[in-house]
Amino acid sequence: MSRVIFDIETAGADLESFDPKVQEYLLKLAKTEEEIQLVRESLSFYPNTAVIVAIGMLNPDTEKGVVYYQSANPEENVAEPAEENGITYRPCTEKEVIEGFWDVIRKYDKFVTFNGRGFDCPFIMIRSAVHNVRPTRDLLPNRFGNEHIDLLDKLTFYGAARRRFSMDMWCRTFGIKSPKSEGVTGYDVKDMFKDGRYKEIAVYCAGDLWATRELLFKWEGYIKYPPG
Numbered sequence: 001m002s003r004v005i006f007d008i009e010t011a012g013a014d015l016e017s018f019d020p021k022v023q024e025y026l027l028k029l030a031k032t033e034e035e036i037q038l039v040r041e042s043l044s045f046y047p048n049t050a051v052i053v054a055i056g057m058l059n060p061d062t063e064k065g066v067v068y069y070q071s072a073n074p075e076e077n078v079a080e081p082a083e084e085n086g087i088t089y090r091p092c093t094e095k096e097v098i099e100g101f102w103d104v105i106r107k108y109d110k111f112v113t114f115n116g117r118g119f120d121c122p123f124i125m126i127r128s129a130v131h132n133v134r135p136t137r138d139l140l141p142n143r144f145g146n147e148h149i150d151l152l153d154k155l156t157f158y159g160a161a162r163r164r165f166s167m168d169m170w171c172r173t174f175g176i177k178s179p180k181s182e183g184v185t186g187y188d189v190k191d192m193f194k195d196g197r198y199k200e201i202a203v204y205c206a207g208d209l210w211a212t213r214e215l216l217f218k219w220e221g222y223i224k225y226p227p228g
Contacts, residue, residue, distance in 0.1 A: 003110035003149075005058045005065075005216070006101070007208040008120045009186070009201055011193040012043030012050040044190050045119075047126035051094050053193050054202050055101045055124070058087070058209040060112065060216055065209060068092055068100040069202035076198065087206045091198065095131040098124065106136035114167050114212050115152040117143065151215050154223070167211060176214040179207030 015023060026049070030036045043049040051070070058065030063086045071077055071091035081090045090100065101124065105111060113120055121139035128135060141147045143158070156164050168185075171178035184192075184204050192201050220227065 001109040002107070003060065003112060004105065004108040005060055005112040005209050005212045006105065006116070006120065007056050007113065007205055007212065008052055008123060009054040009069075009189050009205045010044050010047075010050045010123065011053045011190040012040075012045070015040050015043065018049075041187065044186070047123045047130070050123075052097055052123065052127050053094075053189065053198075054205040055097050056087070056202070056205040056209045057101070057104050058206075058213060059108075060213040065206070066090060066100070066104065067202045067205050067209075068097040069198055069205070070094055070097060070193070071198040073196060073198060084203075085206075087209075089199065089202050091202075094127070095133065098128050098131060098133050102128070102133065102136045105139075110147055110149065111139075112149045112151065112212060112216055114170075114208075114215065115150065116148065117150045117153065121148075149216070151212065151219060154219050155215070167208070167215070170215055171211050174215070174218050176211055176218070179204060179211050182207070 015026065018026070026039055026043075027036060030039050054067055054069035056065060056067040065086060066088045068090050070093065073091070076091040081088050083089070092100065117140060125135065125139065139148070143150075143153065151170075152164060153159075155161075155170060165173075168178045168180040170176075171180075182204075184200075189201055189204070192204075
């Protein structure tokens with residue numbers, strides 16, 4: 001059966017860009033400067049306060065994939081899509097990022113994520129609705145089925161494990177190159193987006209795809225039972 005890995009990158013808006021009522025709502029529990037800063041840093045985590053700046057998809061078996069990413073760079077937007085190491089990079093708008101995702105995902109029988117149920121899938125669904133884009137399939141099927149393999153679920157045995165470690169920790173545990181090893185994390189994406197480093201975000205997203213692929217193979221080969 002065909003399968004695809006996907007991952008998203010998001011960037012929150014500046015707190016001051018919201019109208020006063022929204023700012024008041026977002027800050028209602030923040031009493032100290034540290035708490036206010038935490039609110040600022042958390043805006044990238046919610047589809048109400050952030051946008052999708054990249055969605056990457058990779059077929060783990062053919063090693064071919066695509067990353068749709070937001071770009072305001074005219075040179076990127078008029079150039080032919082670039083391909084590097086089996087990944088095609090396509091600059092576009094957020095709506096086109098989302099439309100590209102739905103067009104690709106409908107062609108696969110299974111999809112694989114890391115924390116997709118808790119983050120990527122709900123985020124995509126809400127941002128799709130913002131742009132009046134209809135889904136082409138159910139991203140949140142039966143949690144215990146085989147259509148959506150969420151590796152965070154699998155590696156924590158559906159919450160039985162005491163702690164839910166990050167992808168970076170799982171990569172380090174299994175000797176897999178972590179996409180965070182180059183010094184970039186999800187917290188940096190917002191500033192990268194503001195600075196116009198659009199292609200760098202797309203390449204970082206591709207790194208997450210390759211790491212997820214290696215985690216998938218580790219789970220399938222040595223943890224999943226029965227194998228196959």
